[in-house]
Amino acid sequence: MPYGAEITPEGVRFTLYAPAQRRVRLHVDGLSLDMEARPGGWHQCLAPVSAGVRYGFELEDGLRVPDPASRYQPEDCHGPSEVVDPARFRWRDGDWRGRPWHEAVLYELHVGAFTPEGTFRSAMDRLDDLVALGVTGLSLMPLADFPGARNWGYDGVLPFAPDSTYGRPEDLKALVDAAHRRGLMVILDAVYNHFGPDGNYLGAYAPSFFTDRHRTPWGAALNFDGPDSGPVRDFFIHNALYWIEEFHMDGLRLDAVHAIRDSGPDHLLRELARRVRAAAGDRHVHLILENEDNAAARLVRGDAGAFTAQWNDDVHHGLHVALTGEGDGYYADYRANPALLPRALAEGFAFQGEVMTGREEPRGEPSGHLPPQAFIGFLQNHDQVGNRAFGERITALAAPEAVRAAAALYLLAPQIPMLFMGEEWGCAQPFPFFCDFSGDLGDAVREGRRAEFARFPAFADPARRERIPDPCAPATFLSAKLDWAARETPEPARWLDWTRRILQARRRHIWPLAARLAQGGTWRRVGDTGFVVVWPGPAGEALAVQANLGPDPLDGFADRTGEVIWTEGRFTGTRADPWSVRWTRGPAL
Template sequence: MPHPEPSALPLARIHRMPFGAELRADGVRFRLWAPSHPSIGLELDGAEVPLPMQRGAGGWHELVAGAARAGTRYRFVLPDGLRVPDPASRRQPDDVHGPSEVVDPAAFAWTDGAWRGRAWEEAVLYELHVGAFTPEGSFRAAIGRLDHLVGLGVTAIEIMPVAEFPGARNWGYDGVLPFAPDASYGRPEDLKALVDAAHARGLMVLLDVVYNHFGPEGNYLWAVARETFTERHHTPWGAAINFDGPDSAPVRDFFIHNALYWIEEFHLDGLRLDAVHAILDDGPRHLLDELAARVRAAAPGRHIHLVLENEENQALRLLRDEAGRPRQHTAQWNDDVHHVLHVAATGEGSGYYAAYLGDNVKLGRALAEGFAFQGEHMAYRGHPRGEPSAGLPPTAFVAFIQNHDQIGNRAFGDRLHALAPPEAVRAVAAACLLLPQVPMLFMGEEWGATQPFPFFCDFGPDLADAVRRGRREEFARFPEFTDPATRERIPDPLAETTFEAAKLRWEDARRPPHAEWLDWYRRILALRHAEIVPRLAAIRRGGRFDILGEGAVAVRWDIGGGVLHLGANLSAAAVAGFDLPGRELWREGSPGADGRFGPWSLRWAIEEGRE
C-alpha cells in the first residue's frame, strides 16, 4: 500500500466530551458526575480555597473558570475534603494521586488528513509495550522503530494499554484514568505524534483498552461516584462496573466516550477491548453493541477495527453482513490457535493446556474454523465454552504463537524460543503467519528475542507486599512450584530490575542467530502479502480439515476459483498420508513427494481453478 500524501494544511482533532475539562472562549468548563455529593469544589493550581461548583440535574456539578487555561492543574474537592483527580483527565503529570492538567487537544497539528486506514485483510499486527519496546520507553522513542516494522511486513501496531496507572511501570491493565496517556511515556501530543508518524508509513495503530475494571490503586471513582460500581455482578476484580443498573447511563457514556476519544482525538484505527467476558451487562442493549455502533457511526469513510478478547468464544459478536463486512466487531484474539500450536511445539500440558495437548480435533478446528471449543464442556473452566464458528471468515480471528499474556503469565516470562526447539518454532510460526486468520507478533518475536516478559508493576507500599506475595502464591498449585525455594526465584514484580529485564535489546537483531530469524520472518511475511492477503476477501467461511496422525492435519479453504492447502506435521515423529496438490508457496522441514512428512514439516500450496 502506498504511503498517504501528507495534508496540505495541519489538522486539529478534538473529541467533545460531556464531562471533564473543556477549553472555551471564556475559560475552561469543568464538569463532574458525583450524584451522591451535595457539593463539589474545584481547586485550581493548588489554591487554598476551592471554587464552588454548581450542582445541576442528574448529579452533575459544573463550573466555568475564567482564570483556567491550557496547562492549568486542577483537582476536585469532595465534601469531606478529599482532593481527587478528574476521572476524565487528559493528563496526569504527577501520577494518579496528583492533580490533573488542562490539555488543549488542538495544540497538536496533524499531517495525516488523507489517511483512511487499511482494510482488515491487510493486517499483520505487532503487539508492543511502550515502556519495554525501546530503551527510552516512550511514545517518541517508538517512532524511531517504525521503519523496522514496515520492513518486517507489519501493517498495524497494537499498543498495550496506556491509561494512567500508578507508579513508573505497569503492563497497563491497572489503569485508573482511562483518558490520560500515562505520563511516564510522554505527553498526549507525543502519542499523537506516534500515530501520525505511523500513518505516514502506512501503519495502522490500535490501542488496547480496559473497560471491565479499574486498577487497585488510585481509583477515586469509589469516592466520587460509587454508583459507577454494582454488587449485582462480580468479576475477578470485585464489584463490577455498573453498565445495566440504576444510574448506569452516565457510566456507559463514560466508556463509550473513551472509545470515541481515542478514535477521533487520537485518530486511532481501532481498539482491542480487553476481557469483554467481564463486561457484565444484562440490559436491553449490551454495552459492546452500543459502543460498536457509536464508534462506527462516528468514523464514516474510515477503516475502523474493533478486536475483542473474549474467553467465552462468542461467534455471534463476530457476525458479518451480506457483503462480508463486520456487523459490529471485527475480530477476536484466538487463544485456541495459540494453545494448540503451543502444546504442539512444547509438549506442555498443565493448567488450561491440558485441554489441548494431544487433541487433534481441536488442532484441526482451531486452524480451520477458528474456535477449538464450540460449546463443549471445558474441564479447566468447569462449564461449556464457545459457539460454532465455521460459518465465520478466518479474518474474524487473530492468530498468534506469542502475546503479552501467554508469555507474561508464566512464572519467569519465558518466550516460546526458550521452550521449544527451533524447528518446532518455525513450523508453528509458519502455520500461524500464513493462516487465513489475521496474524499477530509480539515485540521481538521476529528475531527470537531472548528477553523475558515477566509481570511487572510499581504499586505503593500499601499494595506492594500483597502483590509480591500473591504472585508467588499463584504458582504454588503447579507441581513445579511446590517447593517454596523455587517460588522465591520468581521475579519480584515490584523490582525495577524485573521491568528492565523485559526491555528489548535491539542490537541482538543484527547478531546470529537472531539475524537469521529476522530474515525468515521478513521472507514469510512478504509471501503472505503477495499470496495470502489478496485472496482473503474471497474466503467467506472456515475451512475443512482431516486428521492424518498425532499432531498432523491437512486443511483446505475455498478461495473462490481455487483452494488454499495446508499440510502440517506438528510433531517430532514422521507421518505419512499427506496429499500434496497445487503450487507450493512455503515449506518447512521435509514434506516428501511421497506424502510422508518428516518431523516438524509443513507445506502451504494453492490449487488454482478448483473448489
C-alpha cells in the same frame, strides 16, 4: 464529551459527575471555586483559565481527587490533572483512511519495554524497522494512567490520560501520525471491565459506577445495566470515541469482555461498536475482542453492533502444546485432544459449545460460518508469555525448527497474524509480569503471584516459588526491555530475515485470497501429530496447509500439486519430515 475539562472562548468549563456529593470545589491555577450542583449528580464550573493549568476537585470531606476524565496527569494518578487543548496538535495524516482488515499484520508492543527510553517518541524511531519487516499495524498495550513508573497497563485508573511515563498526549499523537504516514495502523488496548487497585477515586463520589450484582476476577463489576448506569455507559463509550477521534486510532482491542457484565436490552459492547463506527465514517476502523466465552454472535459480518475480530487463544494453546508438550491448567484439553488445533485453524474456535476442563458450562458457539479474518492467530503475546512464572518466550521452551514450523502456520494462515515485540528475531529476553506497587498492596501482589503458581506441580517446592521474579522490582521490568542490538548478531539476524521473507509471501499470496474467503475451512488429522486444513475460495480456488508438528517423520499426506507458497522442513511424496509445514494454493483440493 460530557465529562472533564472543555476549553471555551470564555475559559475552561469543568464538569464532574459526583452524585454522592452535595458540594464540590474546584482548585485550578491558584483559584478555589464552588462548583454548581446540577440535576442528575453533575457539578459544573466555568473558570477564567486556559490550557496548561493544573486542577483537581475537593470533596466534602476535604479529599482532593483528579478528574476521572483527565487528559493528562503530569504528577501521576494521585496528583492534579492538566487542562489539555485537544486541537493544538497539527495532524499530517489528512489523507489516511486506514487499511482493509485482510491486510492486517499486527505487532503487539508495550511502549515502556519496546525501546530503552520507553517513550512514545522513541517508539517512532523503530517504525521504519516494522515497515521493513512487513508489519501493517501496531497493537499497543493499554496506556491509561496507572500508579507508579511501570505497569503492563491493565491496572489503569484514569482511562482518558495516556500515562505520563511514556510522554505527553501530543507525543502519542505524534506516534500515531508518524505511523499513518508509513502506512501503519495503530490499535489501542482498552480496559473497560475494571479499574486498577490504586488510584481510583470514583467510589468516593460516584459509587453508582460499581455494582455488587455482578462480580469479576478483580472485584466489584462496573455498573452497565443497573440504576444510574447511564453516566457509566457514557463514560466508557466516550472513552472509545475519544481514542478514535482525538488520537486518530484505527481501532481498539477490548480486554476480557467476558467480564463486562450487562444484562440490559442493549449490551454495552453493541452500543459501543455502533457509536464508534458512526463516528469513524469512511475510515477503516477495526474493533477487536478478547473474549473467553467464544461468542461467535459478536463477530457476525454486516452487523454494526458486532466486532471485527477476536484474539484466538485456541490457536495459541494448540501450537504451544504441540511445541512444548505442556498440559497443566488450560493446556490440558489441547494436549488430550490434538484435533483442537486444526479445528481452531479451520473454523476459528476449538470449543463451540463443548465443556472445557475446569468449567461447568459449555464454552463457545459454532464459528465455522465466519470468515477466517474474524480471528487473530498468534504464537506469543503479552499474556501467554508474561503469565508464565518466569516470563519465558517460546524460543526458550522449544527447538528452533519447531518454533519456525508453528510460526509458518499462523503467519500464513488466512486468520489475521499477530507478532509479539521481538518475536521477529527470536528474542531470548523474557517478558515477566511487572508493576510498581508498594506497601501492603505491593506485598499482596508479590505473594499472590507466587501463590498463583503453587497449584502447579513444577512449583510445589517453596524454594522454587521464591525464584519467581518480584513483579514490583525495577529489575523485573528492566529484564523485559528489548535489546535491539541483539538482533544484529548472527542467529537473530537469520530469524529476522526468515520473518521478513514469510511476511512477503503472505502479502504476495495470502492477501489476494484472504479478502475473498467468506467462511472457514475443513480439516482432517494425519497420524498423531499431523493435519491438513483446506479453505475453499471463490471460483474453485483453495488454500491448503499440510503440517507435521512432531519430532518424528509422518506418512499419510496427499502428494499435492498446485502452487507451493511456502515449505518449512521437507515433504517427500506423502511423507513429511519432523516439524514440517507446506502451504499450497490452487484449484479446489
